[in-house]
Amino acid sequence: MINEEFWRGKKVFLTGHTGFKGSWLSLWLRRMGAEVRGYSLAPPTDPSLYRQAGLHAHLGTGEEDVRDLERLCAAMSEFRPDVVMHLAAQSLVRESYDRPVETFETNVLGTLHVLEAMRRLESVCAGVIVTSDKCYENKEWLWAYREDEPMGGHDPYSSSKGCAELVTSAYRQSFFGKNGGGDLRVASARAGNVIGGGDWATDRLVPDAMRAFLAGETLTLRFPGAVRPWQHVLEPLAGYLMLAERLHTNDGGYCEAWNFGPDETEARTVGWIAGRLKDLWGDGAGVSTGSGAQPHEAHFLKVDSSKARSRMGWRPQLTLDAALDWTVRWYRALQSGSDMREVTEAQIGEFTQLAS
Secondary structure, eight states: OOOHHHHTTOEEEEETTTSHHHHHHHHHHHHTTOEEEEEOOSOSSSSOHHHHTTTHHHHOSOOOOTTOHHHHHHHHHHHOOSEEEEOOOOOOHHHHHHOHHHHHIIIIIHHHHHHHHHHTOSSOOEEEEEOOGGGBOOOOOSSOBOTTSOBOOSSHHHHHHHHHHHHHHHHHHHHSHHHHTSSOEEEEEEEOOEEOTTOOOTTOHHHHHHHHHHTTOEEEESOTTOEEOOEETHHHHHHHHHHHHHHHHSSSTTOSEEEEOOOGGGOEEHHHHHHHHHHHHOTTOEEEEOOSOOOOOOSBOOBOOHHHHHHHOOOOOSOHHHHHHHHHHHHHHHHTTOOHHHHHHHHHHHHHHHHO
C-alpha cells in the first residue's frame, strides 16, 4: 500500500504540520525516515496533538504563515523538497462564518502561495494540495460526488475550498506536469470528515464529544440528522502518501484531483456517531439535541473514491466501528496518563500492518 522505502531520506515540506492531521502525518513521515520541514502557525488548539506527542521539540513551535509569500518561497527554496504536502488551512465551517476574510486568505491565497513557491523551485518536486470534500457544489444528492463534479460551496469555508481547487487546477494546467510542460507534478486530495485521537477543534463532533465525556458533561448536538463520510484520520493520510509517491515516480498521469473517502455503507448521521461514542465511552456519558437557529451546514455529503481504489489500490482499512473504537481508546489513554506519542505511533504501526 505505502512504500516505506520510498520515504526514507525524502525531504518533505509540510504546511499545517502543527494541526490535527498535520501532526499525525508528521509522526508517520518521521517514523518512515523522512526529513520533515514544517511550515505553520502555532498549534490552532490548546491542548494539541502536536504538543501532546512532543513534536514541538523536533519541528519547532510554529511561527510561519502561508499568507506570507516571500517568506514561504525562501523557506521552500532553501529546503529544496522532494515532496510538498499542503495541509495548512482554516478548517472549520462555523468559524468561517465568524472570520470569512481570514478563511479565504488562508485557504485560497495560502494555496496560491504554496503553488507559486513550488513554481519558483529549480528542483523536481511532487506536490499534494489537500482541500476538502466540501469543495463540491452540494446539491444534497443521495449519491456520492466524483472528482469531475462542479466546485461550489454555500458557506465561506466550503467556497474557499472550491476556490483552492480552481487555483490548483489553473497552476497544474499552466505550469506543472504534462499539461504545463514543467517538471513539477501536482495533484489535489479531497477527504471527508476525519476522526481520531488528538483532535481538539471546537464545533467538531468527535472532539466536542471527547471534551464533554472527559469532563463528565452531556454532549449537545446541532445537526443530529446530518450525514457525513466519517473515516479515521490515517485513511486519507495513507491516500496522500500513496498519491505523493506516484506523482514523484510517474510521468504525470496522477496530476489530477482525487477523493479519499470511506465506503458508502459507512456514511452515518451525526446522531448515530454520537450514540456509538457514548456507548464506547460508557461511564454514564450523555447526549442531547440543542435548540435554536444554527448557521447553514450541508446535511448530506458523500464522496466517490472509486478512482483511487481502481488506479492506486487505495482502500479504507478500518470499519467505522473500528475507527470510533481507536479514537475512544486514544482519549482513554490520555485520561490514564499514557505517553501520547507512543500511543499515537502504536496506532500508526497497527494501521500500516493492516494495510500491508
